[in-house]
Amino acid sequence: MSEPRRSRALLVGVQIPPTSDSEHTASLDELARLAKTLGYDVTGRVMQKRSALAAGAVVGEGRLADLVRLAADVEAVLVDHEITPSQARNLEKATGAEVLDRTAVILAIFHRHARSREARLQVELARLAYLAPRLRESGAGRDRQGGGIGAKGAGESHLELDRRKLRDRMAELRRELDAIANEGGSRRRRRAEHATVALVGYTNAGKSSLMRALTGSTVLVADRLFATLDTTVRAIEPPTRPRILVSDTVGFIQKLPHDLVASFRSTLEEARDSDLQLHVADASDPAFRSHLGVTSEVLEEIGASSSPVLRVLNKRDRLSAEAEASLSDEFPDAILVSAKRPEDVARLRAAIVSFFERDMEEIELQIPYTRSRVLAEIRANCRVVEEEHDERGTRVRVRARPELLAKLRAALA
Numbered sequence: 001m002s003e004p005r006r007s008r009a010l011l012v013g014v015q016i017p018p019t020s021d022s023e024h025t026a027s028l029d030e031l032a033r034l035a036k037t038l039g040y041d042v043t044g045r046v047m048q049k050r051s052a053l054a055a056g057a058v059v060g061e062g063r064l065a066d067l068v069r070l071a072a073d074v075e076a077v078l079v080d081h082e083i084t085p086s087q088a089r090n091l092e093k094a095t096g097a098e099v100l101d102r103t104a105v106i107l108a109i110f111h112r113h114a115r116s117r118e119a120r121l122q123v124e125l126a127r128l129a130y131l132a133p134r135l136r137e138s139g140a141g142r143d144r145q146g147g148g149i150g151a152k153g154a155g156e157s158h159l160e161l162d163r164r165k166l167r168d169r170m171a172e173l174r175r176e177l178d179a180i181a182n183e184g185g186s187r188r189r190r191r192a193e194h195a196t197v198a199l200v201g202y203t204n205a206g207k208s209s210l211m212r213a214l215t216g217s218t219v220l221v222a223d224r225l226f227a228t229l230d231t232t233v234r235a236i237e238p239p240t241r242p243r244i245l246v247s248d249t250v251g252f253i254q255k256l257p258h259d260l261v262a263s264f265r266s267t268l269e270e271a272r273d274s275d276l277q278l279h280v281a282d283a284s285d286p287a288f289r290s291h292l293g294v295t296s297e298v299l300e301e302i303g304a305s306s307s308p309v310l311r312v313l314n315k316r317d318r319l320s321a322e323a324e325a326s327l328s329d330e331f332p333d334a335i336l337v338s339a340k341r342p343e344d345v346a347r348l349r350a351a352i353v354s355f356f357e358r359d360m361e362e363i364e365l366q367i368p369y370t371r372s373r374v375l376a377e378i379r380a381n382c383r384v385v386e387e388e389h390d391e392r393g394t395r396v397r398v399r400a401r402p403e404l405l406a407k408l409r410a411a412l413a
């Protein structure tokens, strides 16, 4: 039996100053991985240096001939930056292949990987946000046949109608997402008493693998980009006292469009509201330094850059001893781990626990026997250092986060 033939794709990259050669190549390598995630076999690359992007053509005349020749047997041409509808049309005409820009490729992956209702709504919103500014040009032909001069009262032109429909649908999607976010908001408030850690970082860095290892959850781990689109929250296992909750969420990538980031707002709130962010990077990827930079930039963009950060350099099992040593020198505050090594995961767990230890306070509480519920809550959520029983009730010395201690004090007052 033969495998169904995979689709083939040609990559096109235009290097515009101040992008360096190595940045340009890294960006195309990434596009190749995005293509592979979508199921394409990449057959070649066309690269060109230009001083600026031209209005009509993606590449210059000379390169276009090469491109057309190389595109003869591919189904898709993937362009590494955003292009206008007319550029896409021109290129489609010239090559006979489907033309997608980088954002369209990412959106197609998101569309394929979205599972939950929230993720699906977020992806649809992102797709419409991508289409909206492109509607003018692609709808221009039909616009002329629509409500022309003298057609007053005949209503809107097709273009206006399309635009209005798009706006309405986007507003509806935002309302639905807000409603989901509100449910999430009350969940999050309930969690406010717990210590929270957010796993954030570049796509494929190993966030979900660490999530599994730290919490024993069964979130999806896959060697493809944007495997995770939903946010999962689980407590660290074996349990800590107090409990520490870990969240795993969508990954980042270079040139992630602002609208796409914005549409994942509610899932990324997890990162914003966390007490500690673990910035996970794949240390075996030569580009991981720029990945760390992108991670910080995106977090800043969504207003989630105020939490303390612990850098986690993952996949150390793929590094030589020398590489490990030089990374430890370069990133003295980072923790170097492999999600596949239990002793490393234990070390990461210990680092997380000790981060929260620093924040904890110790107090003594007197709990009357009539308040057994409070005692149960203390046992569940605090570290009990000492416990004594007498005729008045139970006296405990407990360590916990100040917010929780304040709540317990109030409950006993």
Ligand SMILES: Nc1nc2c(ncn2[C@@H]2O[C@H](COP(=O)(O)OP(=O)(O)OP(=O)(O)O)[C@@H](O)[C@H]2O)c(=O)[nH]1
Pocket (backbone or CB within 6 Å): 202, 203, 204, 205, 206, 207, 208, 209, 210, 220, 221, 222, 223, 224, 225, 226, 227, 228, 229, 250, 251, 252, 314, 315, 316, 317, 318, 337, 338, 339, 340
């Ligand atoms: N060798 C090695 N591979 C790892 C390690 N951690 C994760 N991987 C692999 O890297 C790939 C991506 O891992 P994930 O945990 O899905 O990465 P992620 O950061 O959640 O990625 P997205 O959800 O797509 O953003 C998988 O094939 C994992 O098995 C590690 O420490 N060592």
Ligand SMILES: [Mg+2]
Pocket (backbone or CB within 6 Å): 207, 208, 209, 220, 221, 227, 228, 249
């Ligand atoms: Mg993941």
